[in-house]
Amino acid sequence: MHNLLDKKKCIILSALDLIQEHGFHASPVSQVAKNAGVASGTIYTYFENKEALIIGIFEYVTEEIRKYVSKGDDTNLSFKDRFYNYWKNLTDFYELNPSIHRFYDQFLNSPFNSEEMQIKSNVWHDFSHGFFESGIKQGEIKALNPIVLSILVNTNVNSIVRIKRNFKNKLARNNMDLDEISHLIWDGIKVE
Amino acid sequence: MHNLLDKKKCIILSALDLIQEHGFHASPVSQVAKNAGVASGTIYTYFENKEALIIGIFEYVTEEIRKYVSKGDDTNLSFKDRFYNYWKNLTDFYELNPSIHRFYDQFLNSPFNSEEMQIKSNVWHDFSHGFFESGIKQGEIKALNPIVLSILVNTNVNSIVRIKRNFKNKLARNNMDLDEISHLIWDGIKVE
DNA sequence: GTTCTGTGATTGAACGTTCATTCATCCTCT
DNA sequence: AGAGGATGAATGAACGTTCAATCACAGAAC
Structure with a gap:
């Protein structure tokens, strides 16, 4: 293998x-x-040991996410378009890599994700914070804490992907369009 | 002890x-x-064994959440008011019981929360689905899948409580009002 | 009131298993 | 031949689980 x-x-x-x-x-x-x-x-x-291996996986995984999402970002677009791209790219990436999605969910909620882990700089988190910070600087979204913004958006994408996976059949039957959640969030954070 | x-x-x-x-x-x-x-x-x-203990804790924990949130629900109010009560009560409960909040987050994202676990009926999840179902029946919120609705709302409350805990000082400095997220969600699901 | 007896909960040392980690040995190149 | 990576059996610690022994106590017998 x-x-x-x-x-x-x-x-x-x-x-x-x-x-x-x-x-x-x-x-x-x-x-x-x-x-x-x-x-x-x-x-x-x-x-060095098993814990280092797990943290190594976390670093690999976040780098893969960053690569995919930043590759699809085009800073020439309006921030609204960039936001929708970000949302779509992150969703696509998780759906293309379900094992990364599941690992990441587990890791974030485990004690491995300790306080020192959260302080440590991380390419994906840094990219995500920077992304929302630029939206604020351009005056296209509200001046909320970019760290909080990124966590909220990422959490929602995460859980939507999880719902899609767990309720595949039911969603098809009910013709649910979970992607509408992205409009809901955009309407909430955009500057009127 | x-x-x-x-x-x-x-x-x-x-x-x-x-x-x-x-x-x-x-x-x-x-x-x-x-x-x-x-x-x-x-x-x-x-x-019976350690796994049964962990599932026993999960059942205890969800029953406690249900008790608290259903106690604060008043079916005579408008669904909008009930929604905000639900949001507040769930938030309050987690903030009063941080160990439950952390356990629940860990459990939901762990392999303990298997497929059979998700099928098993659960007092809290049943209450939550029923809650949103009644909002749909009254025609006050959009006819989305109530299971999906409850997962989305609960996920957002969960992550907001987590953010509040992890960023206590930063939030105070930036004067963030995370509770505004609840308005954002309400505006997204309500019938215009 | 006291002693006896049966019952079921409680104890914690002991067991067997599993696991992370080590290291003497063995390749595989240069 | 030598250096450095790779091997996998061996090690010992830690864990979940068991069970023979003990305990607490309620009721019966006197």
Whole structure:
């Protein structure tokens, strides 16, 4: 599995896959190694211990999100258009990478996401804060705390993706359009 | 600790306290027993195993939320007023019981919250669905799926409480009023 | 009132398992 | 030949769970 990629990435992808399905404590290092096609000792060449591995996955995951969302951002557009792009790109990314979505949800609500973790700079969070800050500077959205804004928007995208996954059939039947939530949020934060 | 309450509740409260701080896997049964003031064997008179204990806590916790929120509901009011009451009561409850808030967040995003868990009937979720269903029946909110509506509202309350806890000082400085989010949501779901 | 007896909860040492981590050994290149 | 990565059996700590022994106490017997 993943034999063509470099070892560190193999280990991360293998662990990501196990953790999203079974959780942190039900994903033994031995199994991570097996799925990655390496010996368990090899993991310790790349990560100091299991906790470092999990934090390594978090960093990998947030970098992947940042890459995808920032790639789709065009600073020449109006902030309204940029906002809708941001929303769509983040949603698409999670739907293309369900294991990342599930891991991220688990991580954010776990004790791994400690206070020092939240203080640590993080490429994705920094991008997200900066994104909303630029909207405020341009005077297109209300001058709320950009950190709070980004958490709120990201939380809503997260939970909408989760709902879509869990209620796939029911949503189709009821013809729900969850994407309308994005209009609701935009109407709430835009400057009138 | 909790010596005056009955044993089962002692065990639940002790485990709730440990889990909200350290997570599921870093809360050994031996420590739960110690904090509850019982022997570890005693836990197995009340719960089949550790997983049953965790699910027992979830049931206890959701029942507490339901009691608090339904107590503050007055079906004679307009649905708009009921909505704002619901929002306020849920927020207040989490702020009064931070360990429940943290446990609930962790549980919902963990593999414990399996598919069968989501199908299982749950007093709080049933209440919440029923609440939004009645708003739809009265024609005061849009005919969206009440399950989706309740998840969205509950998710937003959850994350606002989390933000308030994590950014206590920053919010005070920036004079943020997160409760405005409730107006934003109401404007989005109400029938014009 | 006192002693006896049955019942069911409580205890915590002991057990077996699982797990993260280590390290002597073994490749695989250069 | 040598350096450095990779191996996986071995290690020991930690964990969930069990169970024989103990305890608390209610009612019966006297």
